[in-house]
Amino acid sequence: MEHRITVGLDGSPEGGAAARWAAREAVLRGAELRLFHAEESSVPVGAPAAASEVRRGWAxxxxxxxxxxxxxxxxxxxxxxxSYEGPPAASLATAAATADLLVLGSRGLGTLTGFVLGSVAMAVLHSTERPVVLVRGGEDGLPHPAGEHTRRDVVVGVDIGRPCDAVLAFAFEEAARRSCRLHVLHAWPPPVMVGYGAAYDPRVHAQINENMTADLAEVLGPWQDRFPAVDATALTSMGHAAQKLVDCGAGAGLIVVGRRIRRSSFGARIGSTTHAVIHHAVPPVAVIAHD
Incomplete structure (x- = not known):
């Protein structure tokens, strides 16, 4: 199977940053890079045919x-x-089906506001089961030696209760390609007693964290055996998972999160943690769909 990375272009600075990121990723993977543009015709019915030609020429x-x-x-x-004339979200989802990875630009309003994820990108996330990477316009677009990404770390969020092989596989493989460190983060909520104003016992916190660290190390054991060259660090912390991922990944080269595939039309298609991370993280965010 030929390896391919597809990136959506729309003429925006964010799309340009996504293309540069995708090119470096394609070099790392030894993959083909496909530049893809899709747009519904905005030319009114009855307008001169030349108007459509202008749009096609621009694309x-x-x-x-x-x-x-x-x-x-x-x-x-x-x-x-x-170039494809049709609904952008549906067209990108179709293009993603024949790619290892789909890369999209995501408009940001600064570090405090984080992502403003457009309706097209959100619709694509809902409709494709392929890995999607969202790239901010401020991502480093300068050339890198040998086509490599900046060797910033990779951060991945893990739910110890429901560890996901697809998410961990993607994160370990990316860290191996980049020869960088991998931080595996699990955040756990505070004990129920804390919410009711009970006296906080640091010994309880320490014991919970020790148990969580041991559980996370057990989850990571088989992956570290598969990727012995990857320097993987297990991190556990009390707090909101999304906030911890955003904070931990502030200086990372990539944040990896999961999205559970919904076979039913009911329920949220993107979990609250992943939703918050893709809206507020500054580095590129890889969203990995899984059962």
């Missing part, structure tokens, strides 16, 4: 210019382009 120029710029930085990278 082709966008893709060609991006491909040329990326080839200049990564001459060894195989780049293809595809």
């Amino acid at each position: 082709e120029a966008l893709l060609e210019d991006a491909a040329e710029a990326l080839h200049h930085v990564h001459p060894e990278l195989r780049i293809t382009t595809q």
Whole structure:
């Protein structure tokens, strides 16, 4: 199977940052990079056919210019382009089906506000089971030696009660490719007694944290055996999982979170922790769908 990374382009700075990130990732993976643009026709019925030609010409120029710029930085990278006229979210989800990874830009309003995730990106997350990476416009777009990402750490969130092989596999594989450290984080809520104003006993906190650390180490054991070269650090902490991930991942190169696949039309399609992380984290965020 040919490895491929697809990135959605829309002419925005965020889309450009996503393309540069995707190109570096494609070099790391030895994968093809596909630049993809989709847009519903905004030309009114009855308008001159030339208007549609202008839109198509703009899309082709966008893709060609991006491909040329990326080839200049990564001459060894195989780049293809595809323009599609249709609903962007559905088109991107279809394109993702034949890719190892889909990369999208995400508009931000600064470090305090975090992500403002557009309706297209959110719809794609809901509808594809392929890994999706969301990239902020401020992500480092400068060339890297040998096409490598900046060697910042990878951070992954884990629920000890329901550890997910797909999420851990993606995180360990990314850390191995980047030759960087992996931080595996589990956050646990405060004891019920604390919520009722009972006296806080630090010994209770220490014992809970010790138990959580042991449980997390047990979860990680098989993965560290599979990836002995990866320096994986287990972190446990009391608090809200999303906030802990955002704080821990502030200087990371990638934050990895999971999204449970919903087979039913009822219920949230993205969990509250993942939803909060993709809206407030500054580094790129990989969302891994799993059963």
